Amino acid sequence: MNNKVIVNQGAAKAGGLINKEWFIEQKSLIALIMLVVVVSFLNEYFFTVDNILNILRQTSVIAILAAGMTLVILTAGIDLSVGSILALCGAFAASMISMEIPVLIAVPVSLLGGAALGSVAGVIIAKGKVQAFIATLVTMTLLRGVTMVYTDGRPISTGFTDVADAFAWFGTGYVFGIPVPVWMMAGVFAGIWYLLNHTRFGRYIYALGGNESATLLSGINVDRIKIGVYSICGLLSALAGIIITSRLSSAQPTAGMGYELDAIAAVVLGGTSLAGGKGRIMGTLIGALIIGVLNNALNLLDVSSYYQMIVKAVVILLAVLVDNKHR
Amino acid sequence: MKQPILELKGIHKAFPGVKALDDACLNVYPGKVMALMGENGAGKSTLMKVLTGIYSRDEGEIFYENAPVNFTGPRHSQEAGISIIHQELNLLPDLTIAENIFLGREITNVFGAIKWSVMFDEAQILLDRLNVKHKPSQLLGELSLGEQQMVEIAKALSFKSQVIVMDEPTDALTDTETASLFTVINELRDEGYGIVYISHRLKEIFEICDDITVLRDGKFIAERQVAETDEDSLIELMVGRRLDEQYPRVESKHGTRCLEVKNLSAADIDDISFTLDHGEILGISGLMGAGRTELMKVIYGAMPHHSGKMLVEGKAVNPRSPQEGLANGIAYISEDRKGDGLILGLSVKENMSLCSLQQLSKGMQLDHGAESVAVEDFIRLFNIKTPSKNQIIGNLSGGNQQKVAIAKGLMTRPKVLILDEPTRGVDVGAKKEIYQLINQFKEEGMSIILVSSEMPEVLGMSDRILVMHQGRISGEFTAIDADQEKLMACAFGNNIMEKTA
Numbered sequence: 001m002n003n004k005v006i007v008n009q010g011a012a013k014a015g016g017l018i019n020k021e022w023f024i025e026q027k028s029l030i031a032l033i034m035l036v037v038v039v040s041f042l043n044e045y046f047f048t049v050d051n052i053l054n055i056l057r058q059t060s061v062i063a064i065l066a067a068g069m070t071l072v073i074l075t076a077g078i079d080l081s082v083g084s085i086l087a088l089c090g091a092f093a094a095s096m097i098s099m100e101i102p103v104l105i106a107v108p109v110s111l112l113g114g115a116a117l118g119s120v121a122g123v124i125i126a127k128g129k130v131q132a133f134i135a136t137l138v139t140m141t142l143l144r145g146v147t148m149v150y151t152d153g154r155p156i157s158t159g160f161t162d163v164a165d166a167f168a169w170f171g172t173g174y175v176f177g178i179p180v181p182v183w184m185m186a187g188v189f190a191g192i193w194y195l196l197n198h199t200r201f202g203r204y205i206y207a208l209g210g211n212e213s214a215t216l217l218s219g220i221n222v223d224r225i226k227i228g229v230y231s232i233c234g235l236l237s238a239l240a241g242i243i244i245t246s247r248l249s250s251a252q253p254t255a256g257m258g259y260e261l262d263a264i265a266a267v268v269l270g271g272t273s274l275a276g277g278k279g280r281i282m283g284t285l286i287g288a289l290i291i292g293v294l295n296n297a298l299n300l301l302d303v304s305s306y307y308q309m310i311v312k313a314v315v316i317l318l319a320v321l322v323d324n325k326h327r
Numbered sequence: 328m329k330q331p332i333l334e335l336k337g338i339h340k341a342f343p344g345v346k347a348l349d350d351a352c353l354n355v356y357p358g359k360v361m362a363l364m365g366e367n368g369a370g371k372s373t374l375m376k377v378l379t380g381i382y383s384r385d386e387g388e389i390f391y392e393n394a395p396v397n398f399t400g401p402r403h404s405q406e407a408g409i410s411i412i413h414q415e416l417n418l419l420p421d422l423t424i425a426e427n428i429f430l431g432r433e434i435t436n437v438f439g440a441i442k443w444s445v446m447f448d449e450a451q452i453l454l455d456r457l458n459v460k461h462k463p464s465q466l467l468g469e470l471s472l473g474e475q476q477m478v479e480i481a482k483a484l485s486f487k488s489q490v491i492v493m494d495e496p497t498d499a500l501t502d503t504e505t506a507s508l509f510t511v512i513n514e515l516r517d518e519g520y521g522i523v524y525i526s527h528r529l530k531e532i533f534e535i536c537d538d539i540t541v542l543r544d545g546k547f548i549a550e551r552q553v554a555e556t557d558e559d560s561l562i563e564l565m566v567g568r569r570l571d572e573q574y575p576r577v578e579s580k581h582g583t584r585c586l587e588v589k590n591l592s593a594a595d596i597d598d599i600s601f602t603l604d605h606g607e608i609l610g611i612s613g614l615m616g617a618g619r620t621e622l623m624k625v626i627y628g629a630m631p632h633h634s635g636k637m638l639v640e641g642k643a644v645n646p647r648s649p650q651e652g653l654a655n656g657i658a659y660i661s662e663d664r665k666g667d668g669l670i671l672g673l674s675v676k677e678n679m680s681l682c683s684l685q686q687l688s689k690g691m692q693l694d695h696g697a698e699s700v701a702v703e704d705f706i707r708l709f710n711i712k713t714p715s716k717n718q719i720i721g722n723l724s725g726g727n728q729q730k731v732a733i734a735k736g737l738m739t740r741p742k743v744l745i746l747d748e749p750t751r752g753v754d755v756g757a758k759k760e761i762y763q764l765i766n767q768f769k770e771e772g773m774s775i776i777l778v779s780s781e782m783p784e785v786l787g788m789s790d791r792i793l794v795m796h797q798g799r800i801s802g803e804f805t806a807i808d809a810d811q812e813k814l815m816a817c818a819f820g821n822n823i824m825e826k827t828a
Contacts, residue, residue, distance in 0.1 A: 199691050200684045207681055210670035217629055217659070217667045218681045219649040277672045
């Protein structure tokens with residue numbers, strides 16, 4: 001009961017101090033807090049340090065994908081290929097590690113590979129004037145096929161060498177008691193936040209999504225911006241692939257299937273418009289956490305995984321409907 | 328003998344900041360072709376939209392067959408017997424001719440299945456009547472533009488229309504297509520249809536029309552019989568308005584040559600040459616579609632050119648993108664503020680600094696301090712009414728949006744500032760402020776190209792005026808020599824230079 005009172009007071013204070021608009025803008029944050037409060041009452045294990053860190057670690061992969069997706073969606077694009085890039089770069093990293101190529105080489109090479117794969121879609125979209133949905137549908141299918149061919153449909157183990165042990169740090173390590181993937185997620189969001197708010201490139205992303213022809217006529221190289229965002233999205237997909245591969249000590253050929261939709265859902269839950277030009281990166285983090293908390297809570301509450309999907313769908317629908325009301 | 332079938336009386340219509348129609352009238356007589364004339368923005372299209380109910384009218388009455396009517400939309404007016412054929416045809420190229428004619432009211436049996444043979448037969452009758460040599464089962468997209476227009480007319484006839492409005496019907500037609508359109512119009516007139524013919528082309532008006540209604544600034548000016556009037560008096564009726572003091576021209580010494588364009592040709596412009604000095608305002612006049620915006624976009628680099636040369640301060644330039652245009656010292660402020668001028672979802676600050684971020688950053692990082700200072704300077708200088716620089720620009724009035732758009736161009740410190748319709752959709756007060764700003768830049772030695780459809784604006788502001796017609800320059804005047812009649816005549820393609828020579 002105490003918790004709830006505090007939250008209410010906090011909300012009232014914020015509403016009075018800042019203003020109603022700020023309050024509306026933070027509605028995804030408020031939804032997240034409410035969700036946390038409600039689940040805390042329903043299950044006593046939920047609000048413990050162990051479980052919170054667990055949620056953060058589980059959320060990190062989707063959150064990192066969603067960070068890249070936010071850039072793409074802000075330009076009024078979409079990237080369906082994140083799951084496929086995740087799988088291919090994960091497999092690539094795993095086979096390098098199994099060949100005992102040092103982590104300091106294998107990881108950067110995989111990340112650059114992801115950026116290159118993403119830039120292919122960017123070039124198709126920018127230079128080939130193909131719709132983003134189609135272009136990334138093509139690369140999604142193509143790269144999943146390449147992954148299957150490359151892995152022959154079987155998992156690739158990282159092996160039992162010292163190199164593999166070092167590589168495992170990315171998915172299972174801790175720094176100051178906090179899992180490495182959570183640090184990476186924090187770093188990615190800080191970086192993207194800086195990019196969007198403090199660089200020209202970030203400003204151009206918003207401009208491009210808001211009105212492409214006006215951006216073009218303002219003397220901005222629109223093609224370069226497009227290729228840039230898909231490259232970054234590809235790079236972050238590869239990072240997510242490295243985290244998953246490292247955690248499991250092996251790369252699964254089907255890794256990341258369907259993750260593009262979770263990533264898009266997180267972006268939308270965070271209040272970013274699919275029409276482009278409007279949105280905040282921290283909203284995406286909150287959106288990803290809502291999905292993460294929901295998954296965790298439904299597990300703790302022993303809801304069957306069949307019902308979980310239904311609940312998730314309903315929550316996303318409600319969030320989007322509420323969001324529309326305030327436009 | 329003259330009892331109008333359609334009468335629009337004292338129509339008023341205001342949009343935020345603009346009085347589009349101010350006591351506009353129009354009579355349409357059966358068996359007559361009525362020309363509706365006026366400058367760009369005189370209210371012709373708005374009047375037609377009020378007639379069909381796309382816009383609601385603030386005041387005024389419409390009588391059709393002597394009964395007051397109040398149409399709620401194009402469909403409603405069409406079913407009542409008034410059809411409009413718009414400049415851009417509303418047809419679907421991937422459907423057959425017959426499907427296009429009967430779109431939305433297909434002839435069906437009780438189960439809703441289309442009775443193709445009946446529909447084709449009916450369509451064939453209409454096509455025969457208009458002398459169209461195509462089968463109703465042919466796809467519309469395979470027809471030429473002129474033939475597609477005939478299909479629109481067939482569609483109008485199929486509604487048993489009594490009144491047919493044609494908006495600039497010959498714009499996209501070849502001479503032979505125009506001739507066959509006129510044959511059809513003559514036949515329709517003989518059959519007792521009332522026709523409204525909207526066109527900029529004086530020659531056609533005298534060839535095909537019986538009466539003329541002139542609108543100016545949304546007001547009804549005159550109704551004349553074609554037989555009793557001539558081109559000169561018609562032009563006078565259209566422009567007949569005095570210049571007042573809202574255009575405070577400043578005299579300033581011209582500096583050195585700033586821009587030189589030699590024999591420039593591109594998709595919609597043909598062999599354009601002109602020069603522009605520092606501290607000079609060059610006005611570009613002409614009708615819509617004369618190629619003015621295209622010329623400006625070519626100079627800016629937003630459109631490619633086939634041939635010709637451009638020199639900025641004596642240096643040859645060849646801009647292939649807006650980036651290069653800006654680098655050449657040319658800034659272009661678009662006529663289409665909402666379409667490609669501003670980004671309505673972003674703030675005043677973000678819009679204004681968009682072209683100049685390179686100068687407003689240190690390496691990769693934006694210099695927020697410098698950006699704010701620069702933006703606030705311009706907000707003060709331009710007297711932009713906005714609660715803050717972070718206000719979303721879509722929430723500002725048209726005049727203030729336009730000021731931001733101009734500021735955006737100026738922030739790049741251009742040598743040549745191209746303003747394309749800088750006062751379109753801007754209220755009178757803001758207009759005056761914009762004129763004063765333009766004069767201020769001129770005194771500071773900037774070269775300005777002012778493209779405008781408003782003749783008083785061009786006459787009042789410019790030092791020199793070019794008139795364009797169908798992609799070419801059809802006249803060049805100094806400010807002292809020019810008047811509205813001369814500009815209008817050139818805009819319609821009558822080259823005064825040739826006449827007097």
